[in-house]
Amino acid sequence: MTKIKISQALLLLSFSLLIGCKKDEKVTVLTENYKGVYVINEGGFQKSNGSIGLYKPGTGEYFDAFQKANDLPLGDVVQSMIATNQFFYIVVNNSNKIEVVNKETFKKAFTIPLNSPRYLFPLSATKAYVSHLFSNEVSIIDLNTNIKSGTININHWSEHFAKLDKKVLVGTNSSQLMVINSETDLLADSIMIGKGLSKILNISETKVAVLSTGDLDWSSGNVLENGKLSFINKDSNKVEKSISLSTGSYGGSMTFNATNQTIYLSLGGTKIYQYTETGGLVEYLTLNTGESVYGLAVNPSNGDLYITDAGDFNSNGKVYIYDVNKNRIKVIEAGIVPNGILFNE
Amino acid sequence: MRHICLISFLCLIVSNSIAQEAMDTFIIDGFQKLAANNNQQVGTVKLNLPLQQTQTLNQLLNQNAALFVKQYSPSALATTSMRGMSAQHTALVWNGINLQSCMNGLKDLNLIPMFFIENATLESGANNNLVGQGAIAGAIQLKNKLIKEKIIKFESNLGSFNNQQQAFSLTGFHKNLSFRTKVLHRNGLNNFQYYDYFKQGSPLTKLENNEYKQVGFMQELSYETKSSHRFYANFWAMESERMLPSPMGVASFANEQQNDRNYKAYLQHQFQINSKLSIHNKLCLLDEYIDYFHTNLAPALSRSVNKIIESELNFQFKPQLSITSSVNFTNQHAFSDGYRTGKKRDLITWLNKLDWLSKNQVHKLSLSLRSQMHNMELAPLAPEIGYEQKINSYLKLKANAAYCYRLPSFNDLFWLPGGNANLMPEKGRKAEITTVFAFDKFKFNMTAFHHLLNNWIIWLPSSSSSFWMAQNAKQVQSNGLEFSSEYAHEIKTHSKIKVISRYQFVNTINTKTYLEDEKSLGKQLIYTPNHSGMLGVSYQFRKLQLNVTSQYIGKLYTKSDNLEYHTLKPYLLLNIGLGYYLNYKKLSGECWFNVMNINNQIYQVMENRPMPLRNYQISLKININYDKN
Numbered sequence: 025m026t027k028i029k030i031s032q033a034l035l036l037l038s039f040s041l042l043i044g045c046k047k048d049e050k051v052t053v054l055t056e057n058y059k060g061v062y063v064i065n066e067g068g069f070q071k072s073n074g075s076i077g078l079y080k081p082g083t084g085e086y087f088d089a090f091q092k093a094n095d096l097p098l099g100d101v102v103q104s105m106i107a108t109n110q111f112f113y114i115v116v117n118n119s120n121k122i123e124v125v126n127k128e129t130f131k132k133a134f135t136i137p138l139n140s141p142r143y144l145f146p147l148s149a150t151k152a153y154v155s156h157l158f159s160n161e162v163s164i165i166d167l168n169t170n171i172k173s174g175t176i177n178i179n180h181w182s183e184h185f186a187k188l189d190k191k192v193l194v195g196t197n198s199s200q201l202m203v204i205n206s207e208t209d210l211l212a213d214s215i216m217i218g219k220g221l222s223k224i225l226n227i228s229e230t231k232v233a234v235l236s237t238g239d240l241d242w243s244s245g246n247v248l249e250n251g252k253l254s255f256i257n258k259d260s261n262k263v264e265k266s267i268s269l270s271t272g273s274y275g276g277s278m279t280f281n282a283t284n285q286t287i288y289l290s291l292g293g294t295k296i297y298q299y300t301e302t303g304g305l306v307e308y309l310t311l312n313t314g315e316s317v318y319g320l321a322v323n324p325s326n327g328d329l330y331i332t333d334a335g336d337f338n339s340n341g342k343v344y345i346y347d348v349n350k351n352r353i354k355v356i357e358a359g360i361v362p363n364g365i366l367f368n369e
Numbered sequence: 370m371r372h373i374c375l376i377s378f379l380c381l382i383v384s385n386s387i388a389q390e391a392m393d394t395f396i397i398d399g400f401q402k403l404a405a406n407n408n409q410q411v412g413t414v415k416l417n418l419p420l421q422q423t424q425t426l427n428q429l430l431n432q433n434a435a436l437f438v439k440q441y442s443p444s445a446l447a448t449t450s451m452r453g454m455s456a457q458h459t460a461l462v463w464n465g466i467n468l469q470s471c472m473n474g475l476k477d478l479n480l481i482p483m484f485f486i487e488n489a490t491l492e493s494g495a496n497n498n499l500v501g502q503g504a505i506a507g508a509i510q511l512k513n514k515l516i517k518e519k520i521i522k523f524e525s526n527l528g529s530f531n532n533q534q535q536a537f538s539l540t541g542f543h544k545n546l547s548f549r550t551k552v553l554h555r556n557g558l559n560n561f562q563y564y565d566y567f568k569q570g571s572p573l574t575k576l577e578n579n580e581y582k583q584v585g586f587m588q589e590l591s592y593e594t595k596s597s598h599r600f601y602a603n604f605w606a607m608e609s610e611r612m613l614p615s616p617m618g619v620a621s622f623a624n625e626q627q628n629d630r631n632y633k634a635y636l637q638h639q640f641q642i643n644s645k646l647s648i649h650n651k652l653c654l655l656d657e658y659i660d661y662f663h664t665n666l667a668p669a670l671s672r673s674v675n676k677i678i679e680s681e682l683n684f685q686f687k688p689q690l691s692i693t694s695s696v697n698f699t700n701q702h703a704f705s706d707g708y709r710t711g712k713k714r715d716l717i718t719w720l721n722k723l724d725w726l727s728k729n730q731v732h733k734l735s736l737s738l739r740s741q742m743h744n745m746e747l748a749p750l751a752p753e754i755g756y757e758q759k760i761n762s763y764l765k766l767k768a769n770a771a772y773c774y775r776l777p778s779f780n781d782l783f784w785l786p787g788g789n790a791n792l793m794p795e796k797g798r799k800a801e802i803t804t805v806f807a808f809d810k811f812k813f814n815m816t817a818f819h820h821l822l823n824n825w826i827i828w829l830p831s832s833s834s835s836f837w838m839a840q841n842a843k844q845v846q847s848n849g850l851e852f853s854s855e856y857a858h859e860i861k862t863h864s865k866i867k868v869i870s871r872y873q874f875v876n877t878i879n880t881k882t883y884l885e886d887e888k889s890l891g892k893q894l895i896y897t898p899n900h901s902g903m904l905g906v907s908y909q910f911r912k913l914q915l916n917v918t919s920q921y922i923g924k925l926y927t928k929s930d931n932l933e934y935h936t937l938k939p940y941l942l943l944n945i946g947l948g949y950y951l952n953y954k955k956l957s958g959e960c961w962f963n964v965m966n967i968n969n970q971i972y973q974v975m976e977n978r979p980m981p982l983r984n985y986q987i988s989l990k991i992n993i994n995y996d997k998n
Contacts, residue, residue, distance in 0.1 A: 072567065072618030072977040097567055100619040119567075120620030140620075140665075158665040240786075274786075336829060337837075338895075339888055339930040360928070 058089060058130045061323070062112075062366040063332070063343055064105050065359030067098075069118065074102030075359040076114060079343070081369070086356055090114070090123070093130035098123065105366050108146040109167060112366075115141045117157065124170055127368070134170040138163055145185035145192070147206050153192060155182035162194060164209060176209050178202040186224045186232040188258040193232055195224050201234065203261060213261050219249050222276040227287065230258040233280070235289055238272025247272040251291055253299060267305050269297075279320040283327055290317040296331070309350055315342075321365035328353070332362035424526060424534055424555070426461075426481040426489070426509070432918050432944065434491055435851070435871035435901045437925075438478065441978050442614055444559050444581040446627075447478040451493055452820060453847040453877025453897045454506035458775065463511045464603065464635055465679075466653045467501040471701040471714065472673050474503065474778040480607060480629055484524065484536045484553050485587050487514040493801075493816070493851065501718075502741065502748070505773045505797065505822065506847075513603060515549055515591050517542045519996035528986035532557030541995075545594070551587040556580070563979030564971060567618040576614055576979060577621050583609040597641040605633040616977040623664050630658040645685045649695075653677040671705035673779075693722040701779070708783045716776075717742045733757040749774040749796050767803040772796070773822075781826050781839040789839040797822035813854045820847040821880075844881035845894065850874045865909045872902035879929070889929035896975070898923040900939075916946040927976045940972035955994040962987050 060080040067074030075098055078089040090098045099119030106113050111133060114123040122141055124134040140157040146167065147153065153176075154163040162182050164174040180196035187193070191212065192204040199221060203213040220237035227233050238251035251269040256262070273291035280287050287299040288308060293316055298308035311317065311331070318341070319332035329346045343356040343365070423429040427447040430436050439456065440447035448456035457474035460467050461481075468476045483489070492500075493507040500508045519541045526534040536553040559579040564571045585607045592600045613625035638650040655675040662668050681695035697718040704711045722737040735755045741748040753771035760766055777792040801818040824841035853871045860866060877894045893899065900923035907916045920942045928935035946963040963986045972980055 070616055070619055072616050096569065097618060099567065100616070118619050335888075336929065339928040339935070340932065 058093070058128065059368055061330070062089065062105060062368060063356065063358045063362050064102055064319075064364040064366065065341070066102050066334075066361040066363045067100060068338060068360055069101060071360070072097065072100045072119075073360050074098050074100060074116060076102065076105060077356075077359050077362070079356050081354075084354075086358070088359065089130050090125070093125070094132050096132070103141070104143045104364060106144050106146065107366065107368065108144075108152070109149055113144045113152075115144055115154070117142060122154070122165075136165065136170055136172065138172065142183055143185060145187075147187070147192070153185060153194075153204070153206075155185065155194060157181050162204065174209060176204055176211060178204070178211050183221075184224045186226045188226075188230065188232060188256070191258075191261075193224055193256070195221050195234075197221075199236075201256075215256060215261055215263065217254055217263065218252055218266075220251060220272065220274070220276075222251075223278040223289075225278060225280055227280050227282075227285075232256045233278065233287055234263075235276050235278045237274060237276045237291055238269070240272055240274060251276065253287070253289065253305065267299070269305070277317060277320045279322050279329075281322040281327055282324065288320050288322065288329060290320060292316055292318070296320070296329075309346065311344070315344070319362065319364045321367070323367055323369075325367070325369060330365045332358065332364065334361045334363070337361055423483050425479050426483060426486075426511070427478040429483055429489060430478065430491075430509070431920060433869075433903065433905070435853075435873045435903050436491075437896070437898050437901050437922055438974070439896055440479070440974050442559065442576070442579055443561075443981060444479055444557065444579065444611060445613060448475055449478060449509075450897070451491075451507040452818060452849060452873075453875040453894060454820065454822065454845070455825075457503065457778070458505035458822075460500045460504035460508040461511070462500050462504075462508050463633070464513055464637070465651060466633075466635065466655070466677060467503055468655065469503045470657065470673060470778070471675060472659075472671060472703050472705065472779045474775070474781075477629070480583075480609060480631065481511070482534075482536075482553055482555065482583070482585055482607075484534075484538075485513075485551055485585060485605060486511045488512040493818075499720075499722075499737070502739075502751075502773075502775050502794075505775055505795070505799070506820065513587075513589060515547050515589050515601070516540070517547050519994065521993040521995060523991045524988065526986060526988040528557070529984035530557055530559045530561050530981070532559065532986070545592055547589075547591045549587075549589045551585070553583070553585040555583040559981075561979075561981040561984065563617075563982070565617055565979075578612045578624065579614040581609065581611040583607065599637075599639040601635075601637040601639075603633070603635040605631075605635075607631045614978075616975075617979060618977055624662070626662040628658075628660040628662075632656040647683045647685075649681040649683065651677065651679040651681075667706075669706055671703070671707070673701065673703040675702075676700040689726045689728060691724045693720075693724070695720045703779045705779075705784075707780065707785060708788075709785060712779050712783050714744055714779070715742075731759045743776055748776060748794060763806055763808050765805040765807075767805065768801070770798070770800040772798050777826055777839065784839075787828065787838045792826060792839055793824050793841050795822055795824045795826060795841070810858050811854070811856045814852065816851040818847075818849055818851070821845075822847075823881075842882065843879055845877060846880045847875060847877040849876060863911045865907075867905075867907045869905040870903070872900075874900055889931075892929060892931040893926055895926050895929055898925055898939075912950045912952075914946075914948040914950070916948070917943070918946075919943045922974075937973050937976060940970050941968065942966050942970055942972070943968045951991075955996075956991065957994075958989065958991040960987070960989045 060078050063077035063079060065075045065077055075088045076090045077086055079086045099116035101118035103117040104115045110127050111124045112127055116123060117140055120137060120139055122136040122138060122144060123132060125131060126133050138154060139159050142155040142157055145153045150167050152165045152167055154165055160179050161175040161177050163172050166173040178194060180198050183195035185192055185194055190206050192206045194202045194204060196202055199217055199219050201215045201217055202211060205212040217234050218236045219239040222237045223235040225233055234254040236252055238247060239249040241248055249272055251272050253267045254263045255265040257264055276291045278287060278289040285300060288296055290296045294311040295307060296309040296317060297305055299305045315333050317331055318334040321330040327348045331344045333342045335341045340360060341358045341362040343358050343362055344352055345354040347353050423432060427438055430449055431438050436449050438447050438449045449459055450456050451459050460469055461476040470476060490510045492510060522538040524536040534555040538549060538551040540549040560575050562573045562575055565574040587605045590602045608630045610628045613627055615621040634654045636652040641647045658672045660668060660670050677699045679695060679697040681693060683691060683693045685691045699716040701714045702711060718741045720739045725734045737753045739751040751772050751774060755769040758766045775795045781792055782788050782790055799820040801816055803814060803816040806813040822845050825843035825845050826839055827842050828837045828839050829842055851873045855869050857867045877897050878891055879889045882890050902921045905918040923939045925937040926935060927937060944965045945967050946961050948959055948961040951958040965984050967983055969983045974980060
């Protein structure tokens with residue numbers, strides 16, 4: 025073995041000390057700011073690759089928020105996400121759970137186990153309803169404890185919610201909306217809408233818009249019944265106005281811009297329509313060939329229209345952002361099967 | 370299930386009563402007469418696979434071929450694809466009958482217990498004309514060989530996760546009549562442990578809802594007349610019930626279950642008319658049921674019936690020149706809730722083949738042309754040319770080129786919604802060149818191949834409505850290299866060593882997609898590894914044998930955009946088996962102790978589908994020769 029000379033050893037030692045005595049660099053630990061635009065990526069069915077993406081309009085950055093904050097994948101079929109109190113409630117349909125995460129840190133705070141949940145609808149700071157696939161019940165959640173506190177039998181699988189004073193309207197897998205009295209938590213009534221009940225949303229405290237997609241012959245693809253846009257107001261338990269769409273489909277999406285009181289809707293494909301009280305239903309926007317609408321949302325701060333495109337449902341989808349002048353201003357590379365947007369800017 | 374047991378019992382009684390007299394040994398092979406010249410396309414590569422120590426075709430391919438087998442779990446649906454093409458492009462052929470389902474174009478490798486098979490070969494590449502329209506990438510050939518012997522066989526396997534298999538066969542003959550009866554039972558819980566990374570801290574978790582049960586029965590009969598007629602009949606029934614486990618992250622509340630029932634009846638007749646002319650007839654009925662159950666959904670029931678009749682004439686003009694002509698009529702009939710009504714298809718196939726061998730036996734050439742009518746529409750013509758040249762006593766050159774096609778499956782055509790009756794057949798071309806080097810105990814093959822397939826059928830979201838639709842949407846190109854080597858050496862009288870290695874490089878990319886800017890353009894196909902290989906070493910000393918096999922599968926893309934975070938890691942699996950051979954008078958046998966995944970590799974074949982860690986198996990095989998002579 026070669027011997028190390030004393031002079032060489034001293035030189036090495038001096039060098040090490042020199043490095044060791046170098047002034048400490050200021051270490052700053054960056055904490056992630058979970059503000060921005062959330063993209064709800066459903067993921068492929070039975071692929072467990074659903075995610076919540078966070079897009080930051082300022083920097084253009086996009087990342088998987090849940091994975092980053094918790095170092096865990098989220099689950100299978102991330103159906104919806106909603107903000108209430110100091111939490112986000114992420115409904116993971118085919119993982120049978122709702123992940124409750126802190127709004128500031130996105131850290132997991134609770135997990136609510138539920139059978140095939142679809143949407144969570146907060147009624148107050150302490151109470152929410154949850155709809156279910158594969159169950160005829162709507163669950164009641166105590167938001168203080170994040171525990172299921174009861175159930176309401178509505179005789180159908182359930183989807184979206186809307187509220188007209190004390191009445192909660194629930195979309196179902198049939199042609200009718202079910203009406204729950206939110207004070208008694210009992211089924212109160214039902215409202216016949218039409219085939220292909222798809223989306224319902226409050227366009228004011230006293231009015232609800234309902235999108236139904238109609239009926240198709242599965243063997244030929246022929247439209248048997250056109251879709252329609254229906255309206256229900258607070259005082260009547262029936263459809264007060266209905267506008268027939270020009271075609272039918274198997275799915276649709278709808279959003280509302282409160283600033284200009286405009287409903288945007290689509291039956292999939294490339295076409296997006298707008299509806300206003302004064303202008304009626306008109307074609308609003310056509311996407312490029314090969315693109316298609318899977319979800320719609322309006323940014324309440326500036327009126328930008330966000331359109332999610334699930335692409336081939338197997339690789340990453342996209343989100344197209346259009347300004348109020350219908351100019352495409354940005355395309356976000358999202359996760360797999362993006363179905364919705366939540367703004368938290 | 371009960372009627373299979375009853376039939377087995379009756380056949381055993383019949384078999385025993387006629388198995389009294391000894392005769393010379395002969396082999397009834399589905400292709401015996403024609404095998405030498407016509408079953409193997411000139412210029413293609415054929416790998417014989419050893420059947421020992423594997424229970425299913427899935428395990429056989431995993432342990433002996435450099436093939437990627439796509440499987441959801443060790444006992445669930447398993448399919449394979451050669452040369453980067455899809456599972457529908459690899460034909461599974463049993464005694465010359467293509468077993469691919471007319472409904473989805475697939476055949477589940479886990480439904481084929483190797484106890485029922487005597488010979489398995491892997492034929493890569495251009496051999497589709499002899500096999501049928503589904504063999505675009507190659508074929509797995511399975512054959513039964515009924516040997517004239519009097520023997521009773523018993524096999525028992527016990528493994529981890531309560532996996533077990535018991536099998537029994539009785540073979541005998543009386544004058545010119547031979548018979549064999551086989552019965553098998555397999556079951557297992559398959560509740561292995563895995564690291565669940567969907568839970569905090571990735572705890573070890575038991576896989577639920579993964580049990581299976583399988584029973585099978587086969588009865589073979591063969592008869593040879595003095596006037597050179599040979600008859601062979603085979604009835605094979607398999608019934609299995611499998612629970613389908615959920616992937617990680619998915620709530621396992623659905624209790625998904627799939628029941629498969631397959632019945633095959635096969636009759637073969639061979640007749641050597643004279644020294645130049647022979648005829649070979651086949652009649653086959655395939656009856657398959659697939660029933661799917663889910664807690665919250667209505668059962669999905671389906672059934673397909675294939676009736677096949679084929680006649681083949683072989684004319685040996687000269688010792689160096691032969692012509693084969695065959696006509697095949699296949700009636701396919703499928704019933705499924707997805708079609709609402711039953712669907713039918715008639716296929717008439719005419720195949721002509723010419724084989725030529727030079728007088729000095731240096732050059733070999735074969736030309737073939739397959740033409741097919743389906744429901745009275747002409748399918749694309751499929752010509753094929755193969756050439757072999759013996760360069761010297763060590764070196765041989767093989768080349769092959771073909772046009773190929775695949776008809777859409779019934780699901781592609783008729784499924785509601787989304788089936789597309791206007792689909793065109795997938796059409797393509799392929800070529801390969803192989804160098805075969807054989808020197809003493811060492812053999813080495815190297816193949817370069819090219820495949821191009823147009824009108825690739827995929828299911829895509831429809832632009833006009835929200836359901837998915839089958840479309841002729843892609844062009845796929847696959848280029849690659851295959852290497853295989855074998856070395857066998859007898860060190861001393863009682864000591865032997867054998868080393869086998871196989872490697873495959875495949876570059877399979879989308880060259881045209883339904884959208885010009887589609888993200889998958891120019892990208893590797895999902896679940897198609899660029900690199901795969903295996904290495905097997907077997908050492909035998911007197912009655913003891915040690916087998917070591919390893920399998921390597923390279924990185925797998927799970928999404929067509931090929932993003933790095935959409936990949937599954939490469940994995941290397943190591944299996945070790947120690948066996949002992951028994952021989953005592955008319956009794957022979959072997960017992961084995963096998964350790965699978967001895968390196969405890971954590972791996973996934975499909976995204977979020979766990980696979981077992983280290984596991985064990987013991988097996989015992991006993992053969993009793995009851996021939997008085």
